Amino acid sequence: MSADETTAPPRIPPGGLRELGPLNWAIAKIGANRIRAPKFHLMNVLGQHRLLFLAWLPFSGYLLYAGKLSRQDAELVILRVGHLRGSEYELQQHRRLARSRGLDADVQAAIFEGPDAPGLAPHQRTLVTATDEFVITRSMSAETWAALSKLYNRAQIIEFCTLAGQYDALAATMATLRIPLDFPD
Numbered sequence: 001m002s003a004d005e006t007t008a009p010p011r012i013p014p015g016g017l018r019e020l021g022p023l024n025w026a027i028a029k030i031g032a033n034r035i036r037a038p039k040f041h042l043m044n045v046l047g048q049h050r051l052l053f054l055a056w057l058p059f060s061g062y063l064l065y066a067g068k069l070s071r072q073d074a075e076l077v078i079l080r081v082g083h084l085r086g087s088e089y090e091l092q093q094h095r096r097l098a099r100s101r102g103l104d105a106d107v108q109a110a111i112f113e114g115p116d117a118p119g120l121a122p123h124q125r126t127l128v129t130a131t132d133e134f135v136i137t138r139s140m141s142a143e144t145w146a147a148l149s150k151l152y153n154r155a156q157i158i159e160f161c162t163l164a165g166q167y168d169a170l171a172a173t174m175a176t177l178r179i180p181l182d183f184p185d
Contacts, residue, residue: 010178014044021050027057035093037182042089042170045179063163068156071101076111076124077160078167079103080131083112085171092181123151127160134164 024047082090
């Protein structure tokens with residue numbers, strides 16, 4: 001995201017009770033409380049499409065909190081997608097969450113550096129490579145597929161693709177709508 005995109009006003013400002021309706025407003029308030037921010041801007045914007053938000057939320061929540069990939073592996077994928085797409089919003093949210101899930105600052109720096117960075121475990125190198133290929137080429141080489149297939153079963157590979165695609169789509173949505181950051185840092 002360019003400096004203009006981070007300082008430009010939101011294209012759809014975060015809404016309140018009137019724009020979100022009581023249910024989505026309550027969900028956004030609970031979400032903000034959970035991340036310890038005054039507002040959870042992503043929810044305060046997406047929640048303005050009331051039914052789509054209610055359909056998206058369980059899907060997104062499943063991938064983030066209950067999926068078949070380990071929480072560390074899911075965070076690695078999300079951080080790499082955020083880095084590749086220059087999504088400061090994703091990175092701001094998920095740097096914090098990744099730390100709480102065991103990915104310290106050194107591992108996060110290695111994730112941002114790429115698959116050849118020192119400090120990554122072999123399975124993390126495979127995940128970074130797979131994420132790069134998925135996001136950049138919209139596919140995966142036979143070599144990367146074989147490496148990923150040694151690590152994960154079919155359901156986990158499907159989930160990997162869905163997770164990477166979900167956060168790639170979110171990065172594009174947040175950049176286009178210019179959703180403000182939740183934290184001043």
